[in-house]
Amino acid sequence: MPIKVSVVIPVYNPGSYIEDCIASLLRQSLPGDEYEAIFVDDGSTDETPERLDRLAAEHPHMHVIHQEGSGWSGKPRNVGMAAAKGEFIQFVDNDDWLGDEALERMYDYGVEHNADVIVGKMVGKGRPVPRELFRKNRPHASVENAPLIDSLTPHKMFRKAFLDKYDLRYMEGRRRLEDHVFVTEAYLRAENVSVLSDYLCYYHVKREDASNAGFQRFEPVGYFKNLREALDVVEELTEPGPLRDRLFRRWLRNEMVERMRGQRLLKLPADYRRELFDEIHKVVVERFGPGVAAGLQTTQRIVADLIAAGRLADLEEFARWESGIKASGVLENLGWQSGRLTIGFTAEYKSGGEPVTFRADGEKDLLVPPLPRTSLDAIARLGADTSAPLAKSKVDVVVRERVTAAEFFQPVEFTREKLAVKGRPGYFRHVLRATARIDPLSAANGVGLDAGIWDVFVRITACGWTKDTRLGSVRGEEAGRERRAAVVGSPAHLVLPYWTDPHGNLSLDVDGHTDRIPYEFAALTPADVTVATDPDRLTVALPLHVQGESEATLKLTNVATGRSTRVSAALTARVTGEAELSAALPLGEPAGGQWQLELILPPSGAGEPVALPLALDVPASGGAVVRHLAAVAADLAAKDPGRRRPASRRAGLTFLRRAAGRLRRALKK
Structure with a gap:
C-alpha cells in the first residue's frame, strides 16, 4: 500500500511532553500501512532516544533517526x-x-482540491494561533x-513532489524564523493552498516550563537578520505594489509593532x-516603504510611526495608555428559538x-488617547x-471548548451606535449592539x-485592537x-446554558x-403538575426547550423498598416555550406506596437520572396522585413526629426529607 502521509517530528529533550x-x-x-512517522532525534540527552527505539520496535510504521545535535529544528526536518x-x-x-482524524482528513481534502499545501485548523494551548484564517473552509x-x-x-501538510520540484528545504543551524522563510516560499510557489477549518487538526502547545524555543528571549540583532531573509523571499517572488506591501505588513505588525505595545x-x-527598539527601527527604515504602514x-x-521616528519615550507613554484598554460586554437577553x-x-x-x-471632527471620528501634551504633539x-x-x-461571538481550547465563530448581526458623552460636547462612545445565534x-x-x-x-x-471578554457577568434583568x-x-443532545461560578459568565x-x-x-x-383526565398518565411542564x-x-x-422501574416518556414543545413531559404510568407495577420520580434525558439515555421534586402516591384502591416532595415530607413529619418507625418507613422518610433538602438548596443556589 503506497504511503499517503509521512509525519516528520524533530526531537530534542522533550521529556514526558512527547x-x-x-x-x-x-x-x-x-x-497504519498508509502513513508513517519519522522521529528525528537531534542529539537528545534525556530518556527520549530509548523511548523512541522501543516505539519503533513495537510499531512498524514508526521510525527513528538519531543524529548529533544541530542546535535547531531546520536540519532534523530536512533529514526527515x-x-x-x-x-x-x-x-x-x-x-x-x-x-x-487529522492526517486522513487533511490528505483527502488536499487530494480533492489538488493542493500543494494543506493548512489544518490549529488550536493554541497556552499560545496564540491564527483566528481569522480558520473562520471557514478555504479549498482554494x-x-x-x-x-x-x-x-x-x-x-x-506539503505535497512531497512540490517540495522536491522547488528544492524547498529549511535553513539549518541555530537560527530563528527558518519556518517563516520555508512557509512563505511555499505559499508563493504553490499552485493551490487548501485550508481545512471544520476539524481541529493541530494542537499547538506551550509547555508548562515555557521551554519551547519560541518562548525564549532572543538576541535582537540575530533575530531581525533572520527576519530580513523572509522579506528577501517576498521581494524575490512578488512585484512591488499592494500585494508586497500587504505581505510585508504581516512582519511589521506581528514581529515589530506588537512587540512595542502595551x-x-x-x-x-x-x-x-x-536594544529591541533600535533593531526594529533599523528594519522599518531600511525595508518598508510608506504603503506598508499605511494599511495598519x-x-x-501610531506605534509604527513612533518606531520610524525613533521616539521610544513617546512609545512607552502610548503603551501605558493602551495597556488599560479592555473589551466589555453586557448580556441583554438570552433564549432558545x-x-x-x-x-x-x-x-x-x-x-x-x-x-x-472618541471625538467628532467634521466627517471624521478621532481617537483621542489621554497622553501628555508632549506625546500628542509628537504624534x-x-x-x-x-x-x-x-x-x-x-464584533464576533466565539465558543471555546474548555479542555481542547478549540474555538469557532458564530453568526452575529450587529449595528454600530454613537452615544453622546454627558458634559463633553463633540465626544461619544462607540457601542456595538448585537444578536448572535448558536446552533x-x-x-x-x-x-x-x-x-x-x-x-x-x-x-x-x-x-x-482585537480583544476578547467573557459574556454574562454583567447582564440585564431579562437575560x-x-x-x-x-x-x-x-x-x-442536551445543551445547558448556565452561569459559571463565581463570576457568572455564560457557558454551554x-x-x-x-x-x-x-x-x-x-x-x-x-x-406545574397536571394529571390528565386519564388517571394513568402523568403530565408535567418542564423548564426545557x-x-x-x-x-x-x-x-x-419505591420510597420504602428502593425497587425501581422505568417507563418511556415523551417531551413535547409547548407554545409557552416549555416542554411537556408525558408518560403512561404502569400502575399495575408500582401498586401502592410512594414513588420518587427521576427523568433520564438524552443523549441516548446515557445521562444520570435527574431527580424531579415530585412523588407519586399510588393508593391501594387504585389511581395515582402526583405531589410535590416538600409537601410530602412535611405531611409525613406532621403525622408521625416522634414515633419510632420500621426500618423501611424510616428509610423512606429519610429519602423524602433528603430530597426536599436538596430541593431547598437548589432553589437557594
Whole structure:
C-alpha cells in the first residue's frame, strides 16, 4: 500500500511532553500501512532516544533517526524529508499533537482540491494561533485571497513532489524564523493552498516550563537578520505594489509593532527594550516603504510611526495608555428559538473601567488617547492619522471548548451606535449592539459541538485592537428569565446554558459534563403538575426547550423498598416555550406506596437520572396522585413526629426529607 502521509517530528529533550504527540500519532484514523512517522532525534540527552527505539520496535510504521545535535529544528526536518516515502509530508513538533482524524482528513481534502499545501485548523494551548484564517473552509486559498500569511509555523501538510520540484528545504543551524522563510516560499510557489477549518487538526502547545524555543528571549540583532531573509523571499517572488506591501505588513505588525505595545513592551527590562527598539527601527527604515504602514489600523499606525521616528519615550507613554484598554460586554437577553440559542448583547471598549471615548471632527471620528501634551504633539508632527475607522469595527461571538481550547465563530448581526458623552460636547462612545445565534448542531464550522463545556466569548475588533471578554457577568434583568436547557437534534443532545461560578459568565454544557441539570428542575411547583383526565398518565411542564417531540425515560423508585422501574416518556414543545413531559404510568407495577420520580434525558439515555421534586402516591384502591416532595415530607413529619418507625418507613422518610433538602438548596443556589 503506497504511503499517503509521512509525519516528520524533530526531537530534542522533550521529556514526558512527547507522550501526547506519540499517542496522537498512534490514534490516527488512517490505517497504519498508509502513513508513517519519522522521529528525528537531534542529539537528545534525556530518556527520549530509548523511548523512541522501543516505539519503533513495537510499531512498524514508526521510525527513528538519531543524529548529533544541530542546535535547531531546520536540519532534523530536512533529514526527515529526505527519508520520507509519503505522497505528502506533515510537520509536527515533539510537544504538540494531532487530532485523531487529522492526517486522513487533511490528505483527502488536499487530494480533492489538488493542493500543494494543506493548512489544518490549529488550536493554541497556552499560545496564540491564527483566528481569522480558520473562520471557514478555504479549498482554494492564496496569499491574494486569504490571510495565509498570518500562519507561518511549519505545522502543515506539503505535497512531497512540490517540495522536491522547488528544492524547498529549511535553513539549518541555530537560527530563528527558518519556518517563516520555508512557509512563505511555499505559499508563493504553490499552485493551490487548501485550508481545512471544520476539524481541529493541530494542537499547538506551550509547555508548562515555557521551554519551547519560541518562548525564549532572543538576541535582537540575530533575530531581525533572520527576519530580513523572509522579506528577501517576498521581494524575490512578488512585484512591488499592494500585494508586497500587504505581505510585508504581516512582519511589521506581528514581529515589530506588537512587540512595542502595551504590557508586552513595558514588561521588558529597560536595556533590552532599548536594544529591541533600535533593531526594529533599523528594519522599518531600511525595508518598508510608506504603503506598508499605511494599511495598519489606527493604533498600530501610531506605534509604527513612533518606531520610524525613533521616539521610544513617546512609545512607552502610548503603551501605558493602551495597556488599560479592555473589551466589555453586557448580556441583554438570552433564549432558545427553533433549536438555536439567541444571545442579545452590547459591547464596547473600556479603559480604567470607563468607556473609551472618541471625538467628532467634521466627517471624521478621532481617537483621542489621554497622553501628555508632549506625546500628542509628537504624534501630530509625525502626521500619524488618528482618525478612527469606526465604520469598519466589528464584533464576533466565539465558543471555546474548555479542555481542547478549540474555538469557532458564530453568526452575529450587529449595528454600530454613537452615544453622546454627558458634559463633553463633540465626544461619544462607540457601542456595538448585537444578536448572535448558536446552533449546537452546526456551531463548529458546520458540524455539531462535541460533548464538553463551551465558554462564550465576545471579540471586539476596532482601531487596531482585537480583544476578547467573557459574556454574562454583567447582564440585564431579562437575560436570565428564558435561560433553560434544550434537547436538540436526532439523536438528541442536551445543551445547558448556565452561569459559571463565581463570576457568572455564560457557558454551554453539551451532553451533561456538569452536575447542574438537577437544579434546572428544582423550581417546579405543584402548579406545574397536571394529571390528565386519564388517571394513568402523568403530565408535567418542564423548564426545557425542545423542537417538536423528543424521547426520554422516567424512572420510578419505591420510597420504602428502593425497587425501581422505568417507563418511556415523551417531551413535547409547548407554545409557552416549555416542554411537556408525558408518560403512561404502569400502575399495575408500582401498586401502592410512594414513588420518587427521576427523568433520564438524552443523549441516548446515557445521562444520570435527574431527580424531579415530585412523588407519586399510588393508593391501594387504585389511581395515582402526583405531589410535590416538600409537601410530602412535611405531611409525613406532621403525622408521625416522634414515633419510632420500621426500618423501611424510616428509610423512606429519610429519602423524602433528603430530597426536599436538596430541593431547598437548589432553589437557594
